[in-house]
Amino acid sequence: MSLLNDNTWRVKVGLAEMLKGGVIMDVTTAQQAEIAEKAGACAVMALERVPADIRKEGGVARMAAPKIIREIMSAVSIPVMAKVRIGHFAEAQVLEALEVDFIDESEVLTPADEEHHVWKHGFKVPFVCGARNLGEALRRIAEGAAMMRTKGEAGSGNIVEAVRHMRAIVDEMKRLTTLNQEQLVHEAKNLGAPLDLVEYVAQHGKLPVPNFSAGGVATPADASLVMQLGAEAVFVGSGIFKSSDPAVRARAIVKATTHFKDPKAVLEASEELGEAMRGIDVRQLDEKELLQTRGW
């Protein structure tokens, strides 16, 4: 893969590497960002409304106001990410001018382009994108995403979709490692993904960028679950600031992510927590209410 010799690409993926094993938390104010940093978040995601509120209130969800993002950037010393609408490269240009550390081209916001995602190689700031399966992940990486995350179902407080997407990606990667060259060409066609990326996965058994989990994590055990299934770090959106005890819950999820293999530590992290966010049975949602089907 020729990208591996590209120094801009290397420092983008390098920052993603630094976030491994950590928790990236959605925040809407500088005060929430401080709570997240104190709890041990390895980065924060600045946004105007958390996914659960976007879901509830409806309307068009856009990039957060620069003022909010700027306040969050000056409140904490950890990396600050922010979201743009799928395909909205002008919002991405604004975030790059603002010097955020990572851009999330996110299905949580209302898509700006139903056919094209942002050409992310055109930016110096690294991007993270969501995926439901391996083909989607490799298409985003081909466009320049330096980190992948499962889409899950944001704002649902329900881990089922994040589990489905993580298992799908991991299983498909495992399968590629058993195929020979002519089968890989066929698989590239089936996946709708570039052959060189398919070959990379076949050789290494993993994506060429870190693979994180997002979309439904609400408890320490949820974090442990997705980490055990192969996630390399965890995004928590509504799960923290929609719970009754954000600071305690944030800390507990950070602990469970580090100690994901140690049930006693996850138990300890789960003790004395208040009420988790209420959550939604994803099967009760209409197709048009799903966020994960945005983008391709």
Added chain:
Amino acid sequence: MKVGVLAVQGDFEAHRAMLGSLAVDSAEVRAVADLDGLDAIVLPGGESTTQLKFLQEEGLFHPLRKFALDGGAIFGTCAGAILLATEVLNPVQDSLALMDITVLRNGYGRQLSSEVRFGHCSFKPAPLEMVFIRAPIIQRVGPGLEVLAEDAGRPVLVRQGRLLAATFHPELTGDSTVYSFFLGLIGERVQA
């Protein structure tokens, strides 16, 4: 020889891959018991605030200090270098305070200032490739410490006895020069 890699958060897997490529046994360190039988410890890159909080809350802070004070070798890269410093600025934060250096967090700025550069290294004839990611700057180096590499006139690799601090990420390159140098420091202790 067995090297422990602090696996709280950060690029600990990249460090283990580098050690593996040099045929060195490594183990993840998340608890005090994991320190048993280690010849050296690596503090990886990542978020120093996240790592520090963990060390302080989960009892690893003092055992790590003791490991170094008893003569154990420790190599810190980026966040790891921040943890080793006696003084941390921007903002002020606690640290293991083992190496007499002052470190400025995010010294170059935000991610847009992250870069791959080449600089002079005292134990490598050719320029050394250095990957800087939201890197700290070593603002002050105490007397008696050895500056082993520089970038644009700034110290980026510093040694104090068996402690080694890099503001860049040798684990993210194919070049094992800095790692081999560190493994040499461990060897000195075994012979002594």
